[in-house]
Amino acid sequence: MESYLPIFICTLLTVLILLGLLLASRLLRQRNSPLTDREPYECGNEPETFAHEHRFSVRYYLIAVLFVIFDVETIFLFPWAVLLDRLALFGLIEMFLFLTILIAGYVFVWRREALDWV
Amino acid sequence: MSWAWLDSLRETIGQPQFTLLFAPAAKFLVAIVVILLIIAYLVFVERRLLGFLQVRLGPNRVGPWGLLQPIADILKLLIKEDTIPNRAVRWAYLLAPCLVVAPAFVIFSVVPFGPSPNAPGAPRWYVTDLDAAIIFVVALASLGIYGIILGGWSSNNKFSLLGGLRSAAQMVSYEVPQGLALVGPLMLAGSMSLVGIVESQAQRGLWFAVPQIVAFFIYFVAGVAETNRNPFDLPEAESELVAGFHTEYSGVRFALFFLGEYANMIVISAIAVTVFLGGWLRPFPSIEALAFLDLIPGAVWFFLKVFAFLFLFIWFRGTFPRFRFDQLMALGWKWLIPLALANLMVTGLLVVLLNGRT
Numbered sequence: 001m002e003s004y005l006p007i008f009i010c011t012l013l014t015v016l017i018l019l020g021l022l023l024a025s026r027l028l029r030q031r032n033s034p035l036t037d038r039e040p041y042e043c044g045n046e047p048e049t050f051a052h053e054h055r056f057s058v059r060y061y062l063i064a065v066l067f068v069i070f071d072v073e074t075i076f077l078f079p080w081a082v083l084l085d086r087l088a089l090f091g092l093i094e095m096f097l098f099l100t101i102l103i104a105g106y107v108f109v110w111r112r113e114a115l116d117w118v
Numbered sequence: 119m120s121w122a123w124l125d126s127l128r129e130t131i132g133q134p135q136f137t138l139l140f141a142p143a144a145k146f147l148v149a150i151v152v153i154l155l156i157i158a159y160l161v162f163v164e165r166r167l168l169g170f171l172q173v174r175l176g177p178n179r180v181g182p183w184g185l186l187q188p189i190a191d192i193l194k195l196l197i198k199e200d201t202i203p204n205r206a207v208r209w210a211y212l213l214a215p216c217l218v219v220a221p222a223f224v225i226f227s228v229v230p231f232g233p234s235p236n237a238p239g240a241p242r243w244y245v246t247d248l249d250a251a252i253i254f255v256v257a258l259a260s261l262g263i264y265g266i267i268l269g270g271w272s273s274n275n276k277f278s279l280l281g282g283l284r285s286a287a288q289m290v291s292y293e294v295p296q297g298l299a300l301v302g303p304l305m306l307a308g309s310m311s312l313v314g315i316v317e318s319q320a321q322r323g324l325w326f327a328v329p330q331i332v333a334f335f336i337y338f339v340a341g342v343a344e345t346n347r348n349p350f351d352l353p354e355a356e357s358e359l360v361a362g363f364h365t366e367y368s369g370v371r372f373a374l375f376f377l378g379e380y381a382n383m384i385v386i387s388a389i390a391v392t393v394f395l396g397g398w399l400r401p402f403p404s405i406e407a408l409a410f411l412d413l414i415p416g417a418v419w420f421f422l423k424v425f426a427f428l429f430l431f432i433w434f435r436g437t438f439p440r441f442r443f444d445q446l447m448a449l450g451w452k453w454l455i456p457l458a459l460a461n462l463m464v465t466g467l468l469v470v471l472l473n474g475r476t
Contacts, residue, residue, distance in 0.1 A: 006142035006246040007254075010227040013146055017223070018216045018374070025196045025370035038204040040275035041365055050205055051271075051279040060283050063447075067290040070455070074297035077462070078253055081304035084469055092470045099463065106455070115451040117444035 062114055073102055121240050142227070145245045149226045157380040158188035164432045171436035198369035203273060206366065210272035215371040217265030218378030221258040222385050228254060229388050230313045232398045232417035243398070243417060244313065251312045252304065255389055256297055259344070262382060263289045266346075266353070269375070270363035281362025284443065285353030289344055291450040296340035298458035302326075302333040302465045303393050312389075316397035323404025327394040332461040334394040336454050338427075341386035343450065345379060347431055349438035350446060387427035388420075395423050 040047050080087070080095055087094075109115060128136045162177065162184065169176025178184040202211060228251045232243030248254050263286055270282015303326040304310060307318040319326055327334045343350040354362030364375045391397060398416030402408050441449070 002138070003246045003248055005138055006146070007224065007227055007248075009139065009142050010146045010224050010245060011220070013143060013150070014220050014223040017150065018219060021374070022216075022370060025200065028197045029369060030197060030199055032199050032201065038201070040203050040205060040273065040278075041360065042276070043360070051274050051276045052205075054276070054279075056279070056283055060287050063287045063291060066451075067294065070294040071297060074294060074301070075253070077298070077301045078304060078310065081301045081466075082308055082310055084305050084466060085308055088470055092466055095466065096463065099459065103459065110452070115447070117447045 059117060066109065066114065069105070070102075073098075121237060124241065141241065142245045145241070146227055149229075149231070149245070150223060153223070153226060153381065153384060154377075156384065157377060158192065160380055160383075160428060161191065161376075162188045164435070167429075167432050168436050171433075192373070195373040196370055198372075200369040200371060201366070203275065203366050205274040207272040207274065210268045211366075212371075214265045214269030214272060215367065215374035215378070217268065218262050219265075219374050219381060221261040222378055222381035225255055225258050225385050226388075228312055229392065230316060230397060231420050232415065234313075247311055247313045250310050252300055252310045252315075252393075255312075255385075256293075256300070259382070259385065260289070260293055262378065265375075265378065266363050269367070273363075273366040275366050277360045277365045278363050281353045281359045281365070284359075285346060285363055288346070288350065288352065288446060288450075291447060292340040292343040292350075292454070295336050295450060295454035295458045296344065298455065298462055299333040299336040299340065300393065301462050302330045305465055305469050306330070312392050312397070315393055316399065319396045320399055320403060325394065325396040325399070325401075325403075327396075330394065330461075330465070332457065333465075334390070336458050336461070337394065338386075338390055338430075340450075340454060341390065342431065342434065343446070345382045345386055345431075347379075347383065348435040349441050351440060352443055352446060355440060383428060383431055384424065387424045387431075390427060391420060391423040 040050065076098070077095070080091060084091055131140055165187075166176040166178075166184065176184070177187045180186045180190045202208065227245040228248050230244040230247070234242050266289070267282045267286040270278045270280075270285065273279070303315065306322075306326055306329065307315040309315055309318060315326075342348075346353050353359070354364070356362075359365075364372055367375060396403060398420045400408065400411040400414070400419055
């Protein structure tokens with residue numbers, strides 16, 4: 001547990017460094033001009049609609065769901081890999097079973113064209 | 119070098135306070151200052167190198183050979199107006215740039231820059247040695263996505279939103295092969311601590327890039343995609359999305375996004391060097407004839423390898439055209455993931471069949 005304490009110190013220091021940078025810029029920078037246009041940038045046109053009024057492609061959501069499935073599975077593999085020499089053949093067979101199920105799901109997702117963009 | 123002064127400092131502060139508070143804080147600050155210097159000059163070197171690659175000069179006016187250019191850039195970014203669009207979601211807009219930088223910095227607390235010294239009382243070359251360092255690194259590296267997607271969404275700008283979404287989809291997709299690629303070296307090393315992984319490479323006299331060449335390749339390609347660099351820089355494809363997620367940002371907050379991208383490049387390189395290229399080890403650690411190379415300190419080897427990677431990043435940017443988005447997704451999901459899974463199964467089989475880690 002003691003090796004984790006420095007992490008908190010480093011996080012704290014990072015926050016302090018960032019605050020210092022923001023403060024330095026606050027002291028140095030020029031005041032915001034009233035002439036600056038505060039509308040969202042749209043290549044010079046006056047925006048008619050705004051980004052938050054629009055919907056975006058459901059594909060992004062699909063990718064997020066797939067990511068959750070595959071990344072959790074990756075985290076499962078980490079401790080298994082470290083202990084592989086002690087688990088030996090038993091561990092290998094276990095993990096191949098697990099990977100087979102995973103790959104079946106992967107093939108299913110591929111066949112349903114969830115991996116194709118557009 | 120004598121470390122007596124360190125011992126006296128240790129006594130003045132008191133042993134527990136020294137090892138738990140003072141030493142990590144001091145080491146981390148030194149590391150961050152070095153990293154910031156590298157980033158400042160990396161931007162300069164990148165612009166010069168891109169210039170040479172395109173048969174032009176690049177920035178050469180500020181100071182001799184343009185060497186003071188980074189300082190001019192930093193000053194300019196600090197004194198620029200800090201604009202906030204009137205339709206932005208304020209708290210998220212202000213917070214996002216910090217969220218990109220912070221995780222990249224904290225990761226340096228587990229990276230071992232050099233070997234454990236033999237001299238009594240000499241400081242070690244890392245802030246802390248976690249037993250689950252790889253998981254810590256992977257977890258923190260993925261936190262950077264929050265900053266990018268929050269920045270893109272909170273600007274309430276169509277370009278920013280699209281850039282942020284693309285970026286999130288891309289980083290999330292490439293994290294899977296990246297994680298899978300790291301499993302191979304873990305099987306060989308039998309340890310998740312970065313120090314342990316390098317030591318196991320030293321013991322074996324072999325960089326893991328040799329038996330794990332496929333994993334190494336996957337890790338680096340995914341790393342380039344994770345940092346949104348060419349040829350995977352779709353989130354900020356300037357011809358279609360202006361500047362992507364940081365279109366609306368200016369001044370110091372823009373600088374923070376920039377800093378985050380370059381810090382992430384160094385993180386990817388440092389982890390690649392530690393896991394695949396033997397960290398602080400010299401090339402060919404098993405060949406006795408090259409032992410004279412050990413005269414060069416480990417930290418120098420470490421940074422030389424990191425710089426080689428950074429050069430590759432810049433070279434890629436000067437060479438490759440950008441992917442199309444569907445090609446990018448196909449490469450991640452349909453090529454790298456099956457390849458990583460195959461590499462994983464073959465490695466597992468070989469490790470068990472050859473009985474132990476030869």
